[in-house]
Amino acid sequence: MKILLFILFLPLSAYAGMMSFSVSPGIVKFETVQGSVKSFDLNFINQGDNLLKVDVQVMDLKLDANGVPVISKMSKKNGQWGRFVKLDKNSFKLSGKQSKKINVTLKTPRGGYGGGYFAVVFNTSAAKSKNGNKKSKNSMTIGGQIPALFIGEISRMGTRKMQVLKGAINKAPYTEDNPFKFRFLLKNNGTTHANVVGDVLIRHNKKVVGRVRLESGSGLVFPNGERYFVATWDKFAKYANKKLQAEARFSYSGGRATKKMRFIIK
């Protein structure tokens, strides 16, 4: 049965809008010691002209396998420090071209070790005008969200241990839109985060025939996190139907990881 749905909207003029805002710094990297108290100031800037309503909350922070931050409800999971954080304000209104300072206080857990992560998330929406009618309270809303990411570690306590979980090449046919690529998945089995760089050595008959850099942004991997590293090789055609070997080599502060794989380009 086909049903009829309506989505309520305010008049069009009320649903054209703009937002322009920023948080500085967007990423806070820090070292701390067990039991100490650290204080940070964030600056929320409303770069637009309109009044914004801003709600601030502390949330968990993880990275997905592509290095994109994943923000989720605060938990007590290992390495998530959100529950040790206090904010000096949880909501405010801010006029256009104004800024607001928000203080973040972290009480570093005793008995904690390795890395600790959280996000201070700013949820914004257009503030309701004073003469808005009751109907406008039940309308479609468009909001914005921007986090400040906190990436910390307890000094000299964490370990970094990378493992290459798997490596693969993409499927043929290879074209300009689908170039020949290597992709490796790396896992951090340590207790703190690491920035990883890597490359791939390609061999044919034990002779090196190519070397390509593995790309993955900053290469940051959180503990228990995984991250893809990708490299494009443009000289693959010369080695079609030949047996090749690829050796992925990763390095990071305190260690190295490698993985070899054999493949044939069809």
Place this chain on the structure above:
Amino acid sequence: MNTKVILWVLLALPNLVSALESNSANVEVQADVQSSMQMQWHRLTLKDESYQKAKSKLTLDDSWMILPYGLYVELQTNDKDRNVFLHVDNLVSTNKIDTIHVDSIYISHNGKNPVPAENDLLILNPQDRGLLKTHVLLFIVKIQPYHKPGQYLANFKFINNTLP
């Protein structure tokens, strides 16, 4: 405040003296460019050409229903590490009793095939820095027998991420 003024004078003094002694002065300027993100949008209706153009690219059977509105979004950032996703919440009835869960909602992005709205839709990535990105977004419901007729409200959120 006074300390800032005194510091500024002390730093500027050598350049001012140098300028008095010669016809020109070399002044070094250092500025921090603030990361910024501009987002503008307006609602599209059935009458909008861009709505009709995007809709004409879609071929959907009777089990789908294209909502009679869409969003036109413009985004621009100067930040090389910024990406933006569109997040869609459940549709909630005006009496707040019924919901159409986000797993029944799909988004057509610039007239392309619908993608599930339960996954936030990437609408700006780091390679787009400095570019004005425009998007026409249509919302489509995969009709389920348990969906109840009525008037529903929608919530959308632009999620900014700075890549660490």
